[in-house]
Amino acid sequence: MNKWKEPGDGEYTRHLDDGSMVKVFEQMPFWRAVIDDRMVDNIFFEALDAIQAIDKWEAGHGEITLHPIERRWLGDDRKGYTRPSQRGELKVTQSSCGNWRINLVPERCFGYPSTACNHADERLP
Numbered sequence: 001m002n003k004w005k006e007p008g009d010g011e012y013t014r015h016l017d018d019g020s021m022v023k024v025f026e027q028m029p030f031w032r033a034v035i036d037d038r039m040v041d042n043i044f045f046e047a048l049d050a051i052q053a054i055d056k057w058e059a060g061h062g063e064i065t066l067h068p069i070e071r072r073w074l075g076d077d078r079k080g081y082t083r084p085s086q087r088g089e090l091k092v093t094q095s096s097c098g099n100w101r102i103n104l105v106p107e108r109c110f111g112y113p114s115t116a117c118n119h120a121d122e123r124l125p
Helices: 048-057 113-121
Strands: 014-015 022-027 030-035 038-041 066-068 074-076 078-083 086-094 100-103 105-110
Touching: 014 048, 022 048, 022 113, 030 048, 038 048, 078 113, 086 113, 100 113, 105 113
Parallel strands: none
Antiparallel strands: 014 022, 022 030, 030 038, 038 066, 074 078, 078 086, 086 100, 100 105
16 A cells, blocks of 8 residues: 555555556545556445555456546637536536636646546546
């Protein structure tokens, strides 16, 4: 567990031995994990369960199932970006302060549209 970092936003991250980045985050009411551009299909009831499953998998003692994250965004930096999701249409638009927001995650803002799109891809299938 000592390899994991939690920068204060409730998301746990670490680099695997092969250089891949893992993120564990809450997706109410469960916890999910992402390894680079692949979503872990397994769902977890606690962050610690997800962390332990990733650690066991990396050590060759556990199984997880991965699938690629869909990243088909339409649009541009002027009009914003959209893509369908299971929760409805996702929109990433620039607010008047210059930051980028995701319509289904209004409490967060991002410095770049690519960061907002990646955040949405990881959390909103």
